[in-house]
Amino acid sequence: MATAPLERLLPGDRIPDIRLYAEGFSRPLHAEFAGAPLWLVKPSADAVAAALPPVPAGVKALCIGAQVHADVPPGWQGVRAEPRWLDLWDADVLWQADTNLRLQTSHRLPLSTPPAVPATGEGLDASALVTAAPVLQIPAVFERELCAELIAHLENDCGGGEVSRVLVLEGGEQKLQLDPTIKQRRESPLRDPALEARMHERLLRRALPEIARVFQFPVARRDAFKLLAYPDGAGYFRAHRDNETPDVAHRRFALSINLNHGDYAGGEFRFPEFGPHRYSPATGSALVFSCSLLHEVLPVERGTRYAMTTFLY
Ligand SMILES: O=C(O)CCC(=O)C(=O)O
Numbered sequence: 001m002a003t004a005p006l007e008r009l010l011p012g013d014r015i016p017d018i019r020l021y022a023e024g025f026s027r028p029l030h031a032e033f034a035g036a037p038l039w040l041v042k043p044s045a046d047a048v049a050a051a052l053p054p055v056p057a058g059v060k061a062l063c064i065g066a067q068v069h070a071d072v073p074p075g076w077q078g079v080r081a082e083p084r085w086l087d088l089w090d091a092d093v094l095w096q097a098d099t100n101l102r103l104q105t106s107h108r109l110p111l112s113t114p115p116a117v118p119a120t121g122e123g124l125d126a127s128a129l130v131t132a133a134p135v136l137q138i139p140a141v142f143e144r145e146l147c148a149e150l151i152a153h154l155e156n157d158c159g160g161g162e163v164s165r166v167l168v169l170e171g172g173e174q175k176l177q178l179d180p181t182i183k184q185r186r187e188s189p190l191r192d193p194a195l196e197a198r199m200h201e202r203l204l205r206r207a208l209p210e211i212a213r214v215f216q217f218p219v220a221r222r223d224a225f226k227l228l229a230y231p232d233g234a235g236y237f238r239a240h241r242d243n244e245t246p247d248v249a250h251r252r253f254a255l256s257i258n259l260n261h262g263d264y265a266g267g268e269f270r271f272p273e274f275g276p277h278r279y280s281p282a283t284g285s286a287l288v289f290s291c292s293l294l295h296e297v298l299p300v301e302r303g304t305r306y307a308m309t310t311f312l313y
């Protein structure tokens with residue numbers, strides 16, 4: 001089904017994605033600004049940009065234009081974008097969008113008092129809000145004994161794994177680099193084919209039928225299994241999507257299994273586009289979600305979180 005042309009945005013519409021630019025900055029709107037309430041203004045003049053209202057804590061605020069408005073109050077970020085997208089917005093209006101970048105309300109500038117920050121989905125539906133993320137939890141995909149064997153395998157046979165790296169594009173070339181602003185953890189592929197075959201069999205009989213039923217998606221392949229360790233003080237994965245770079249664009253669903261729930265504190269999943277809920281499945285249970293969803297693993301504060309992950313397509 002083709003997407004309807006968006007001549008004007010209405011409350012409930014998700015803001016179409018666009019690349020935003022500023023000095024030393026070039027990022028897609030959806031990659032950079034989802035997951036927090038968004039305020040957006042297209043000022044008709046620099047004077048309007050300079051007099052924008054204060055930005056409440058936790059809100060991201062974009063001042064858009066054909067040129068970057070450099071003189072903006074603290075909290076506002078001046079960016080430029082392509083004209084066709086800029087044409088969607090009336091000038092001198094404060095647009096408010098929720099954490100999933102759905103438009104909620106607008107206020108004409110100047111304002112005598114700054115507006116409140118509506119909750120995710122507020123103003124779009126009068127009924128009680130359900131803000132849980134569209135994730136699937138499948139209990140007991142791995143038995144507890146298998147989980148314990150996987151932890152021992154990572155620590156004993158895989159040397160504890162390697163410090164996780166992230167792929168970056170540098171001058172058109174892809175490189176793996178350490179980047180503690182994005183993630184910190186240890187990880188390893190499996191080094192025991194028999195163990196891997198048991199894991200694969202558990203997915204086939206317990207996870208894939210449920211994924212086919214709930215998401216109507218017939219999984220044909222998966223990436224290699226990865227064992228993960230998030231130690232306290234040095235274990236987290238900041239908000240990201242799993243299919244953003246060309247090398248991982250084929251991924252459809254992420255599957256993660258906690259191996260030692262209860263032995264650590266923190267380390268929960270969050271899906272900030274959908275609200276503040278935290279997800280921490282029991283040992284052996286799987287969490288399955290679309291790779292297009294923004295998600296993060298919160299810092300581990302005590303103990304070590306062990307997990308197994310793969311991507312399905
Ligand atoms: O820690 C996990 O279970 C998976 C973390 C994650 O989001 C990823 O590896 O892409």
Ligand SMILES: [Fe+2]
Nearest residue numbers: 241242254295
């Ligand atoms: Fe991820």
